[in-house]
Amino acid sequence: MREPAIELSGVGREYPSGAERVSALRDVDLIIYPGEAVAITGPSGSGKTTLLNLVAGLEHTSSGQVRVLGQDFSGLSEGKLTAFRAKHIGLVFQDPHLLPGLSAVENVAVARLPWARRSELMSEARKLLEALGLGHRLHHPPSRLSAGERQRVGLARALLGQPQILLADEPTGNLDSQTTEGLIALLTELREEMQITLVIATHDPAVAAMGQRIVRLSGGRIDSDRSVPVLRPVEAQKLD
Amino acid sequence: MALQQALAGLLSAGPAHGYRLFSMLESELGPAWDTRQSHLYLTLARMERDGLVSARRIRQRALPDRQVLELTPKGRVLAEQWMRGAEPLPEMVVKLAVARISRPELFEDLAAAISDEVAGRLKSLRQLSSSLKVGFQRQAVGLEIARRQAEIRWLSSVRDDAAAILAQPVGHTRNRQEDMRSERFA
Numbered sequence: 001m002r003e004p005a006i007e008l009s010g011v012g013r014e015y016p017s018g019a020e021r022v023s024a025l026r027d028v029d030l031i032i033y034p035g036e037a038v039a040i041t042g043p044s045g046s047g048k049t050t051l052l053n054l055v056a057g058l059e060h061t062s063s064g065q066v067r068v069l070g071q072d073f074s075g076l077s078e079g080k081l082t083a084f085r086a087k088h089i090g091l092v093f094q095d096p097h098l099l100p101g102l103s104a105v106e107n108v109a110v111a112r113l114p115w116a117r118r119s120e121l122m123s124e125a126r127k128l129l130e131a132l133g134l135g136h137r138l139h140h141p142p143s144r145l146s147a148g149e150r151q152r153v154g155l156a157r158a159l160l161g162q163p164q165i166l167l168a169d170e171p172t173g174n175l176d177s178q179t180t181e182g183l184i185a186l187l188t189e190l191r192e193e194m195q196i197t198l199v200i201a202t203h204d205p206a207v208a209a210m211g212q213r214i215v216r217l218s219g220g221r222i223d224s225d226r227s228v229p230v231l232r233p234v235e236a237q238k239l240d
Numbered sequence: 241m242a243l244q245q246a247l248a249g250l251l252s253a254g255p256a257h258g259y260r261l262f263s264m265l266e267s268e269l270g271p272a273w274d275t276r277q278s279h280l281y282l283t284l285a286r287m288e289r290d291g292l293v294s295a296r297r298i299r300q301r302a303l304p305d306r307q308v309l310e311l312t313p314k315g316r317v318l319a320e321q322w323m324r325g326a327e328p329l330p331e332m333v334v335k336l337a338v339a340r341i342s343r344p345e346l347f348e349d350l351a352a353a354i355s356d357e358v359a360g361r362l363k364s365l366r367q368l369s370s371s372l373k374v375g376f377q378r379q380a381v382g383l384e385i386a387r388r389q390a391e392i393r394w395l396s397s398v399r400d401d402a403a404a405i406l407a408q409p410v411g412h413t414r415n416r417q418e419d420m421r422s423e424r425f426a
Contacts, residue, residue, distance in 0.1 A: 043400055177389075181366070185369075185370050188366070189370070204393070205355065205393055206362065206389035206392050209358070209359035210366070214359065228356065228360050228363055229357065230363075230364065231357070231363075231364050232361075233365040233367070233368040233384075234365060234368070
C-alpha cells in the first residue's frame with residue numbers, strides 16, 4: 001500500500017484573538033498521496049492558508065497530527081523542521097517576495113544557499129529559469145520583470161532542489177486571466193514531468209479545477225473532498 | 241430547451257395545473273429564459289400522450305374546468321434522472337431553479353455535481369489547448385475555457401450562497417405547498 005505524502009489527522013489550529021481563541025481549522029482529516037494534485041478551495045477565512053502553513057511546518061497544530069513524507073512534525077525541533085522543509089517542500093506564494101537587489105537567477109539560488117554550493121545552485125537555477133521560459137531574463141532585477149515573470153521566478157525558486165512536494169498559496173492571485181492560464185499550464189506540465197505532489201490553495205474555483213481533487217473548506221472544516229472527473233473536453237458544435 | 245424535464249421536475253413536488261407551472265417558470269427564470277405559454281401547453285399534451293403525466297379535470301364554479309396534471313411513475317423517473325444528473329451543462333440554470341422549488345434537499349448536491357462536471361471539462365480543455373498549434377484552434381478552445389471558468393465561478397457563488405438562495409420565496413406565487421393544496425381543492 002502506498003504511503004501518503006501528506007497526512008493530517010484530527011488537526012485543529014487556534015489563534016488568540018483578544019481574550020478569546022478563534023479556530024482557523026477544526027478536526028481536519030486529509031490524506032494526499034504522492035504525485036496527486038489537490039486544490040484546497042473555499043471562501044476567505046475558511047482555513048486554506050492555515051492548512052498549507054501546517055503542511056509546510058510554518059505553523060504548529062493546536063491539536064492533531066501532521067505527517068509529511070512519513071515525518072511527524074510534532075517531534076521536530078525548529079532547526080530540523082526548517083531543514084526538512086528546505087529538502088522536501090517547495091513553497092509558492094501569491095507575492096513571490098523577490099529580493100530587489102538580486103537578479104532573477106540569484107533570487108532563485110539564494111533560498112537554498114545554506115544547504116548547497118553557490119556554483120551548483122546558480123547552475124540549477126539557470127536551468128530551471130530556462131525551462132520556465134525565462135532564459136532571456138536571467139540577469140534582470142525583479143523591477144524589470146512582469147507579474148507573471150516574477151511569479152515564474154518564485155516557482156523556479158520553489159522547485160530548486162527538486163522537492164517532492166510543492167505547496168502554492170493563491171499563486172495566481174496577482175495575475176491576469178491570461179497569465180493565470182499560462183501558470184496553470186506550467187504547473188500541470190511540471191507536476192506530470194517531475195511527479196511532484198502539488199497542493200494549491202485558491203479561492204478561485206477555475207484555478208482549483210487544475211487539481212485531480214478539490215477539497216473545499218468552510219469555517220475551518222472540510223466541506224467536501226471530490227475528484228475531478230476525466231471528461232471529453234468539448235462537444236464540437238455543428239457548423240451548418 | 242429541457243422544458244419537458246423542467247415541467248416533470250416541478251411536478252415532482254405535487255400535482256399542478258398548466259398555468260401554475262408557467263407562472264413558476266416565469267417568476268423563477270423570467271428575464272433570462274423565455275417560456276412560451278403555448279409551447280408549455282403543447283409540451284404538457286405531449287407528456288400526457290407519452291405517459292409521463294396524467295390529467296384530471298376539476299370543475300370550477302363560474303369558470304372553465306381546470307386540468308390538473310400529475311406525474312406518472314414513468315414521469316417521476318424522468319424527473320429524478322434529470323434532477324440528479326449534472327448533464328447537460330447548458331440546462332444547469334433551469335435544473336437548479338427547478339430543484340430549488342421542488343427538491344430543495346437536492347440543491348447543494350446538484351450544484352456540487354455540476355461543479356465537478358464543469359471542472360472536469362475545464363481540465364480537459366486546458367490539456368487540449370496546450371496541444372493545439374495551428375490555425376485559430378487554440379483561440380476557439382480558449383473561448384470554451386473562458387465559458388467553463390465563468391460557469392464554475394458562478395456555481396461556486398451559488399454553493400456559497402445556497403442557504404440564502406433556498407430561503408428566497410418562490411417568485412410571485414404563494415408557498416408552493418399551499419398552491420398545490422388550493423389546486424386540489426379548487
